[in-house]
Amino acid sequence: MMIHSAPTQEVAVIAQPRTNGTTDKRRRILEAAVHVFAARGFYNARVSDIAKEAGVADGTIYLYFKNKDDLLISLFEDRMEAILGRFRGELARVPDAAGRLRRFIELHLGMVAEDPTLAEVLTVELRQSAKFMREYKAPKFGEYLDLLGQTLELGRQTGEFRSDVDPAMLKRAVFGALDEVSMVWASSRRRPYELEAAAEQLAQMCTHGLLARDASGRKTGESP
Amino acid sequence: MMIHSAPTQEVAVIAQPRTNGTTDKRRRILEAAVHVFAARGFYNARVSDIAKEAGVADGTIYLYFKNKDDLLISLFEDRMEAILGRFRGELARVPDAAGRLRRFIELHLGMVAEDPTLAEVLTVELRQSAKFMREYKAPKFGEYLDLLGQTLELGRQTGEFRSDVDPAMLKRAVFGALDEVSMVWASSRRRPYELEAAAEQLAQMCTHGLLARDASGRKTGESP
Amino acid sequence: MMIHSAPTQEVAVIAQPRTNGTTDKRRRILEAAVHVFAARGFYNARVSDIAKEAGVADGTIYLYFKNKDDLLISLFEDRMEAILGRFRGELARVPDAAGRLRRFIELHLGMVAEDPTLAEVLTVELRQSAKFMREYKAPKFGEYLDLLGQTLELGRQTGEFRSDVDPAMLKRAVFGALDEVSMVWASSRRRPYELEAAAEQLAQMCTHGLLARDASGRKTGESP
Amino acid sequence: MMIHSAPTQEVAVIAQPRTNGTTDKRRRILEAAVHVFAARGFYNARVSDIAKEAGVADGTIYLYFKNKDDLLISLFEDRMEAILGRFRGELARVPDAAGRLRRFIELHLGMVAEDPTLAEVLTVELRQSAKFMREYKAPKFGEYLDLLGQTLELGRQTGEFRSDVDPAMLKRAVFGALDEVSMVWASSRRRPYELEAAAEQLAQMCTHGLLARDASGRKTGESP
DNA sequence: GATGAATGAGCGTTCATTCAT
DNA sequence: GATGAATGAACGCTCATTCAT
Known part of the structure; x- marks a missing residue:
């Protein structure tokens, strides 16, 4: 697994082509x-x-x-833009839904490990923004969530995940889990757990918990 | 399952003994x-x-x-006090860890369904408080999280859950999932999903994802 | 003539009945x-x-x-209110239009003599307000102007003034003359002329200039 | 009468000799x-x-x-320069004081009719400038006023106007009347009166109101 | 001369908190 | 205890002016 996921290629090649x-x-x-x-x-x-x-x-x-609010919003959009690009590239390499879900989790926490400060802001302040600017829709954040949603939907359609998984809800759940784990880690001075281990456990929980069949090939009970 | 979990006993018994x-x-x-x-x-x-x-x-x-901050803190403590009482009573009735975990999820979302407004505050504003009052330790919230942590630890020790589960991290993950799902539900005018169904799915994901053995009794792979 | 027109009655009786x-x-x-x-x-x-x-x-x-603008507006309305009350009372005592016009001029300049500071504000800042708050209609100021307008209209209808006088325009002209004379007087440290004399001259100019007949009873030329 | 007083000659002759x-x-x-x-x-x-x-x-x-203030001041001086030139030429052609006074009124309002935007600025902003720049003496504006003052003085000395007219005060009064009438006209979207008619009425009022003798040759009463 | 990005002093307004009644 | 008028520190934002290019 690769939490300290070194920015794979583009970042390594050219940092800022033109520093105007x-x-x-x-x-x-x-x-x-x-x-x-x-x-x-x-x-x-x-x-x-x-x-x-x-x-x-x-x-x-x-x-x-434009103003202080716009500064926060722009921060979101700007950082999310870069993150989205990287995530899309990485996820495309993984064919199966469970693998993608696991990769997403690794990438998310890897990102947090790389830049905890950014994680803190994206993590904590996003909530308030939902409150203080009712109109701000955070489009990039929506796209981010949809990476998760699409992965879940893919698994559901291929039969990899149980047929009753609700991507619209579960994408929130998975994100929420990652977000909280990230926030706690990033906020506490002395890191309360290893992010690599956390990624492994969360990946286990999320993928196993959603699989249509267990390791023996037996169908897992679906909700009625 | 019982989302609209009617306040079981204590509340019914003593409403407000003295309305001074x-x-x-x-x-x-x-x-x-x-x-x-x-x-x-x-x-x-x-x-x-x-x-x-x-x-x-x-x-x-x-x-x-004392001041505006104290008002928010007192709000947390006050509401958490009641919630903790109820949760402790309910969880004690369930013997196994998986069942308790499922019950916790049902209770949490049931609480949100009962009082979405309160959920919004507890959910959204708690984050900021962590930021704006570094000193505030939210003791009741810690106890709340520990209900989850103890359940996970119980499962780990009885062998019900995999031996490598990290309660300190996973309690955050489960809470984060519940919290995010709650926030979205409570904040959006038109409710984007059913909370009862969400509870069922989350319970499935969390319990199945953590079990030491799958339905066939085979040991699930633990992280090395 | 009475420039230092002592506030005739109401003001003398009770200043502020209740000073809450x-x-x-x-x-x-x-x-x-x-x-x-x-x-x-x-x-x-x-x-x-x-x-x-x-x-x-x-x-x-x-x-x-409400804000700084509102403070200026309120100032206008407040002072104008009092002024209007006094003027209405005074003008009602004079039966003929020429007499009323003269009395208005005396009252206006008398007011300036009494409170030059107020005059400066009412005089200078009123202009800008018209600019900076397009929406502010200065209703009391409109009423003030109408005292002049009605006097001119009265004279026109009774035949005292020439039949071609246009009250809507001339009320502005008379006010403008008074206002400018007031502003210069109030603004300059060493008063450049006597306000009493000014009132006499302006009254002469305005009334004689508008009369339908000259002192010999001959009709004055009207514009074609 | 000639309100839309076409710029008589100089402007037509030399438009812009050098457009550096x-x-x-x-x-x-x-x-x-x-x-x-x-x-x-x-x-x-x-x-x-x-x-x-x-x-x-x-x-x-x-x-x-030099700065924003200087821009306004320069604007005044620049426009006034041109205006003064034109006015001096025009007034010199009229021998008697009453005729000159009438001509001044026509020219002033004609100017407003020609360029209402400029009139608005000269008219409204001049007042504030008196406030915000105590030191600015508006020399050209002083000269402009003096055209009026000299006309009044001329009439007084020739006996055309009453011997008690005070040019220093009355020049302000006449200017104030013209200015207010101009401002209202220039500022209101739908013009509330005809400027040509206004010029005629104001000329009547000012000249008749100041004449030493009425149409019958009888001396008008002077103030004691 | 011309530019326009950058500056930072300055001010209107808000609102948590106090305290005389 | 309860009130709510009064307080004043705090801060976001504007815009006239400068100066490196």
């Missing part, structure tokens, strides 16, 4: 926002703190983002 | 806080809104709670 | 706003300056007024 | 400033809006004007 000033400043602000939001939470984070950490003036932030 | 004014006012404030926090989120909720909804003056809130 | 706290604080804020707006202009006036001058906290202003 | 870039850019900025100040008012106008409308960069404005 604009992109750079925007990137620095987002980077700073991750740290400050992680450290203080969205509501307690001061825009001026982010500016200071990014090494720009307060006003500069408003050249790149 | 003080307790009543405190209760009304907490009640109002649930609604306002659910509707607007902790940070966007104004103390004066809670006061208005509770039918008391703004200042009165500070007679019962 | 609320009214008092609101009054002090409005009073302070007059001074600060007069001294610095609406846009350069800081809300905190007004608060300081009123002897209240910044936030207190927002208990009585 | 510098002058052109300055001109475009002033032009844009007129529109933006008229549309939003001085304080609500953003320098960047003016730059955009002028088709130049924000910084360019500061190559031609």
Whole structure:
């Protein structure tokens, strides 16, 4: 298994082809926002703190983002964009649903291990955003969830998973499990468990728990 | 299965022995806080809104709670107290670990079905609290998680569950799954799935996924 | 002539029948706003300056007024209310249009002489308000202008004034003349002319200029 | 009478002898400033809006004007310069004071009819400027007023007007009347009166109201 | 000269908390 | 205990102005 999943190829090849000033400043602000939001939470984070950490003036932030809310949203979309790209590539390599589910779990927790700070923000602040901006639909996050949903649906249709699995609900359940495990790990100073081991256990639980047939080939009981 | 799990005994027996004014006012404030926090989120909720909804003056809130943070914390502790009592009673009736796990899942989602508003607050705002009050340890919430942890540990020790299950991590995973499923259900105007069905599926996934032996009695592979 | 037109009756009798706290604080804020707006202009006036001058906290202003704009508007309406009351009473005592026009001029300039600071604000800031709040209709100011308009219309209908006078336009002209004369007088440290003399001259110009017949009883030329 | 007083000669003769870039850019900025100040008012106008409308960069404005205030001041001086030239030429053709006064009124309102946008700015924003820049003396505006003042003084000295007319005050009154009538006309979407008719009425009122003798040759009463 | 990205001082407004009644 | 008017610290955001290119 590969938790510290080294960014496979594209990242290794070229980091930032063109570092034009604009992109750079925007990137620095987002980077700073991750740290400050992680450290203080969205509501307690001061825009001026982010500016200071990014090494720009307060006003500069408003050249790149509409307001504080937009900064958080952009952060989500920006990071999710990259994550989605990587996940799609990785999942495509795995043919069976159970394998994909396992890979997803490994990738998710691998990502958390790589960048705990980002994980904290994506994990904790996403919830509030659902509250404080009723209108924000987090499209990228929807796509992320759908990677899970599609995997579950695939397994259901191929008969790999039980016919009664409800992807719309279970994608939330699996995500919720990963998210909580991630948050606890990322938030606590002294890491309470190994993420690699966690990935293995969660993969076991999720895949075994959903399989249509057990190891002996016997059909598992489906809900009536 | 029993999602709309009617409060079994204690609540029915002693409703409110003494309705002294003080307790009543405190209760009304907490009640109002649930609604306002659910509707607007902790940070966007104004103390004066809670006061208005509770039918008391703004200042009165500070007679019962130290500050806004304390109001949220007290809300957690207060509700968790009741929940813990009920859960402990219910779980004690089930002898085996798998059955207890299933019962916990049913109770948790049943609780959400009973009081979605409360679920929204407990579910969403708990996350932020971890952020905004580093010091707050949420003792009752720890006890709640431990009900899960003890069940998992029980199963592990009796050999019902695989020997490698890590209760400290898995209690988080199970809780995360329940929490996310609850939040989505409680937050969306039109309920995206049935909570009863969700309980059944989650119980299946969690119990089957953790069992030491499959239905044929064969040992399931444990992680090396 | 009576420029320093002593407030005839009502004001002399009872100033403020009930000085309840609320009214008092609101009054002090409005009073302070007059001074600060007069001294610095609406846009350069800081809300905190007004608060300081009123002897209240910044936030207190927002208990009585929606925002800074509303403070200016309320100031207009409040002062105009009182002015309208006085003017209506005074004008009713004069039967002929020319006399009323003269009395209006005397009252207007008398008011300026009494409270130059208020005059400065009413005079200068009213213009901008028309600009910066397109929606604000300044109803009381409309009534004030109509006192002039009605006087002109009266004179036109009784034949006292020429039949071609256009009250809608001329009320603006007369007001504009008074306003400009007032503003210059109130704004300049060393008063450039006597307001009493100005009132006499303006009254002469306006009444003679509008009369249907000159002193010899001959009809004055009307515009074709 | 000639309200739509076509720019008599000079403008037709020399349009723009040299369109060197510098002058052109300055001109475009002033032009844009007129529109933006008229549309939003001085304080609500953003320098960047003016730059955009002028088709130049924000910084360019500061190559031609010291700051935003200076832009407004320069606008006044620039436009007044042209206006003064035209007015002086026109007034010189009229020998008697009453005729000149009438001509001034016609020219002023004619100017407003020609360029209402400019009128709005000159009219409304001039007031604030008196407030926000105590030091700005608006020399050209002073000259403009003096055209009126000199006319009144002329009439007084020749005995055409009553001997007690106070030019220093009355020039303000006449200007105020014209200004208010202009502002209302220029500001309201649907023009509330005809400017030509207004000019005629104001000319009547001002001249008749000031004449030393009425149509029958009888001396009008002077103030004691 | 021209640009426009960057700056940062400045201000309006909010709202948790206090305390005189 | 209960009130709610008053407080004032705190912060998001704007925009005139600068200056490196």
